[in-house]
Amino acid sequence: MRMMFTPTANRTCSLGMCRLGMCYMEIEDYQRCLNMFNLALNDLGETKFMPQLIIKYNNALSHGNYNEFETAKEEYNVFLKDIENDQTNHENNLEAAISDLMLKLTTACHRQHGWISFCQTHEDEENRDEYLKSAGLIESC
Numbered sequence: 487m488r489m490m491f492t493p494t495a496n497r498t499c500s501l502g503m504c505r506l507g508m509c510y511m512e513i514e515d516y517q518r519c520l521n522m523f524n525l526a527l528n529d530l531g532e533t534k535f536m537p538q539l540i541i542k543y544n545n546a547l548s549h550g551n552y553n554e555f556e557t558a559k560e561e562y563n564v565f566l567k568d569i570e571n572d573q574t575n576h577e578n579n580l581e582a583a584i585s586d587l588m589l590k591l592t593t594a595c596h597r598q599h600g601w602i603s604f605c606q607t608h609e610d611e612e613n614r615d616e617y618l619k620s621a622g623l624i625e626s627c
Contacts, residue, residue, distance in 0.1 A: 503526040
């Protein structure tokens with residue numbers, strides 16, 4: 487039992503939670519996926535496998551995939567504010583890789599906002615193909 491509370495075990499637990507979250511996301515078990523990502527977010531340990539920024543993004547993404555659109559929107563908004571605060575606080579002190587990651591995640595958040603808005607506007611399955619055709623996203627048969 488003491489082993490679980492040592493610093494090295496803490497990193498291993500964070501890594502395990504992140505990987506399990508990704509596995510659950512892959513098999514579309516979003517309830518367990520959200521549980522693992524929330525545990526990983528509450529854990530203070532940082533992993534090389536997945537930084538906290540990506541865990542937060544995947545958490546919001548899982549809410550969207552689980553059709554919890556309002557929760558996903560809120561998570562994305564909080565995430566975007568966190569990124570903006572980090573960029574403001576660190577200005578020119580950010581490494582190029584971190585700055586690039588933040589830019590990609592910001593873009594992904596805005597894309598997901600658009601997708602959520604589309605899904606909320608056109609939730610009925612019967613007319614979805616018609617909406618996609620009118621938007622020019624699929625070709626008519």
